[in-house]
Amino acid sequence: MWRDKSPGLKILWLWTLGTAAVLVVNVATTRTRDMRKQIDSVERTQRVASGEKVSPGEEFREVEEE
Numbered sequence: 001m002w003r004d005k006s007p008g009l010k011i012l013w014l015w016t017l018g019t020a021a022v023l024v025v026n027v028a029t030t031r032t033r034d035m036r037k038q039i040d041s042v043e044r045t046q047r048v049a050s051g052e053k054v055s056p057g058e059e060f061r062e063v064e065e066e
Contacts, residue, residue: 002010
């Protein structure tokens with residue numbers, strides 16, 4: 001079946017699947033980054049509540065280092 005298809009159609013399918021893969025990875029990366037920021041924010045809030053001194057931009061530095 002795949003052998004009977006034209007080269008242009010095969011390229012179009014590869015392009016489509018590749019684009020879909022890039023979009024899925026982008027969404028997964030964005031959601032992971034957002035979740036990490038939220039977790040860092042909660043941890044920072046807990047440290048502040050416990051009386052530990054925390055610098056203003058600390059959670060952003062931690063995310064950028066990864």
